[in-house]
Amino acid sequence: MIRNPLLLKEFRQRMRTARAPIVVFGYVCGMALFTFFLLYENVQGQLTLLLPQRSEQVFLTLSLVQMTVAGFLTPAFAAGSISGERERRTLAVLLTTPLSPFGILAGKILSSTALLVLLLVVTLPLYSLVFLFGGAVPGEVVAVFAFQLFTILVIAALSVCWSTLVLRSGWSTVLSYATVAWMLVFTGVMGYGLQLVAQRYPLDQFLAGWGSFLLSLNPLWVLALLEAAVTGPPHAWAWFCLVYGGLCVILMTASVWRLRPQVLRFLPLRPEADERDYQ
Template sequence: MMQRFSNPVLIKELKLRFRNFKSFSGLMFYLILLFIFVGGFLSIFTQFTGTGFFKPDESFMMFTVVSILQMALAMFITPGVTAGAISSEREKQTLNILLTTTQSSTQIIIGKLLSSIAFLILLLVAGLPLYSIVFLFGGVSPTQLISIFLFYLLTIVAIGSIGIMFSTITKKTVVAMIATYGAMIFLGAVSAFLFFVGVILDDLTTIAPYSSGSSSVSSSPITYFWACINPFALMITSLYPELSIQLSELMGIDFPNWIVYIIFYSLITIICLFISIKKLRANMKHSR
């Protein structure tokens, strides 16, 4: 029974990744960056004396900025960790050997993905002591911390699935990495740009010269969708629920944005993993 759920690819990848000096050096620099930011934030608000007051609203502000910073770092690191999962095996000419083993395509793809996700989860867990500082000053509830980390996990899994997919369908790691970073730019920057463009166009339509004097809120599902799939918008609206209510009222849609976020990124994960599993042995099937 245990052999059915065992994944030798996952075990091998975990051993190689966590025995690599680059992994722990990256973890060290990641924690140093967070420590510098949190320490600088505390020093500024206590006027560099160490005896100043640190109010709960200032603590919540620090938590918000650190959450957004950690999301940005996760989105920046994840493509570099996952985009070479399959393409690097192809470049080292070890993919054919891996495919001739008894491991199925699903086990190979899931093993590669989970080994990458495990390292990213280690980064998030290692930063928890810095997050715990905010509980000393108040302003943040454990529920908010748990919800933020659950959204981190969903986002990392979805981005990792995108990286695995591009790593499977492309032959070069550089191409897969560029494509994955392009997807990250679309989700993080282009979606925000399309949202603001949609808001401006909706305002122009609302205040058109031929419109009546009565003001009404127009429903804009597409514009609302761009805001819902943006990870940074989700962070802000999750930490400030009143902004989520204002966003729904502005778009004229009474549907929580976090539900759209969960559905969209869950679909991305499923579709990307499905494509990766189907395309992994595509060349072998054609050659038979």
């Protein structure tokens, strides 16, 4: 994957522009100001009064805000990756290269997440402020960072798949942000709503089960669970990875067929298509 020429080209195009350092600098400054504001509000200017419980709240708030910002930024980098190539009439040239359809998709996914991963890495020193007051342990920070990284990759993969399956960047952007809204907003609202209804009707385990399942698909709730801020199934993150990982596999298979239908010619009931119709 490191030798993927498309990935190297996308890296150079994204990282050698003047916008990349400006975005990184602005993001770090904004998150630093936000972190110091939270610390100051928790102690009211008295550092000796900072308790581990309050520091945990800062750690939770910082990770949730960063996950929300990264989640809504990812489609902006990934939603027009393949559809943009098609609109610029460069997709046919890209398909004539030795790269496989999966290599093209993987290169677009990794390149679209490069800047976002860099934003996560440069904000890691802010989490070290929490260590000063016992608000978190290194294991929690590693788990939160790994889960944020996985979530960004999932959103980028889904956005690239939508960009491949539809014909216009506008529609792929709409579908990508609808997917993010489903993950960050709809699952949380519906999950908590079902759990509130289940509290009024304790015998209805069906509602409680579906409420927990929907919450396990919400990355913000799973992050809070990893930080022990909410109560829930201990392996909810596994359901999150399994469901969204399976969805990515399904859409990636459809995207590979969309780019080059001949790849799936071994399937007995494959739909007939010609890649020239897509180009």
